[in-house]
Amino acid sequence: MLTQQVAVWKKEIFGDLIELLEKYSVVAVADLQKVRSSQIQEIRKKLRGKAELIVAKNTILLKAAESIASKKGNIDKFASDLTGSKVLIFTQMNPFELTIFLGKNKVRVPAKGGDIATSEIVVPAGNTGLQPGPVISEFNEAKVQTRIEGGSIFVAKDSVVARKGDVISTKTASLISKLGMKPMEAGLALSYAYDNGLVFGPDDLAFDLDQMxxxxxxxxxxxxxxxxxxxxxxxxxxxxxxxxxxxxxxxxxxxxxxxxxxxxxxxxxxxxxxxxxxxxxxxxxxxxxxxxxxxxxxxxxxxxx
Incomplete structure (x- = not known):
């Protein structure tokens, strides 16, 4: 039963890929490593109306590409160079426009233990909305001064819990997540792109817009x-x-x-x-x-x- 369900799912993905490959002139690829499912959903929202995003294994993409290779030059070669599961972005924007768009539309996500702080992380003074309990010890470990007022934990003053470049500890990540803070900026980084027969690699897509x-x-x-x-x-x-x-x-x-x-x-x-x-x-x-x-x-x- 499970095998049949997987087969049906693969067939549906295969059909979707063929339809998207025929519809759009540009196919961009981003690695799934370090990409969270919640992040993909946020980026999908930002791309709505401009591009379609799908997650697929390279083997299914390759089969779909081979089936329409006569219509789209080099699409099979492009797909054959990919390995593992990928985030595929189908769009009419050229790869460089897409790279700029993704760079400007990164999403805020919670920190995880081991993340590198991209900027100073400050716990602001005020009511945290958290009730007194074991969490107070987490504030103390992070050297955040607190007081109890009206049955809630208040932060006494703005407190820096991580500076730019610091490795965020698991405990600090847990604390700021409980506070609803999303200090990390995340986005999709394109590794390959196909545009009307042209294939662009990582070096082609990695550019500094301000420098240009x-x-x-x-x-x-x-x-x-x-x-x-x-x-x-x-x-x-x-x-x-x-x-x-x-x-x-x-x-x-x-x-x-x-x-x-x-x-x-x-x-x-x-x-x-x-x-x-x-x-x-x-x-x-x-x-x-x-x-x-x-x-x-x-x-x-x-x-x-």
Whole structure:
């Protein structure tokens, strides 16, 4: 009886896989290791309307892939490289969009003993909703100060029970779970993906989005600078190139003393600065020369009688 039920279940999964493989252009794979069933359910909710998620053994996936290999190039090769039970994600998003989406939609889960704290875990001050009992000793072991008030355990002040990078003990994990805290962030990490005949491995799918943004921004700035320097007229570069050309034309006109309505004032200012500089230089060498000149200019001219 059990054997028959398993056979029926496998047949249903097989049929579902064929239907999904024909419906979607992208198949992504995530390992089941370290993935909890509750986590899969949460991620399934977040993917609703964007993708379908199913757990299947690689042997069933391979048989389904081989049955439609003539319709989807390389799908059988993709399936043959997989081992063990996998989380399969079927979607129309390309693998990189899916990777980004999963990264932005991780779920909060309770901590387990042995987990590494990804951030500081703080038990907040206030009513825990727990009744006094053996659990008080767990608070004491975690060095969380408490008091009894109104038949409930109150945390006296915000208390750090684990810092980023700490290994969370089983007792600490038990305590914060009783408090309803979900300090761990979990999500599916893609290991392989298939997209219209192309197969992507772990190295292809592992990328830092912020780093890529910075690299693209840096490349864009460099390209913009080269285009401006080379005088390549584009909608983005034209204003800068025209402004640069105008400044250079004005500078050449001022240097040559070419008078226009845009250069006259600049030329006069330049001449005035040159005069002051020359005056200062003469004064430094022969102060009396300037003094004599100033005295002479003050003597009134004799009138004719």
């Amino acid at each position: 943004k910075n690299e693209f921004a840096s490349a864009a700035r460099l390209a913009f600078g080269v285009a401006v320097e080379a005088g390549i007229m584009l909608p983005e570069t034209a204003p800068v190139i025209i402004s640069k050309a105008y400044r250079q034309a004005v500078a050449v006109s001022v240097e040559a003393g070419f008078l226009t309505k845009n250069t006259t004032e600049l030329i006069i200012q330049r001449a005035y600065r040159s005069m002051n500089a020359l005056s200062a230089a003469i004064s430094a060498v022969k102060p009396e020369a300037l003094a004599t000149q100033e005295t002479a200019s003050e003597v009134p001219a004799e009138g004719k009688g």
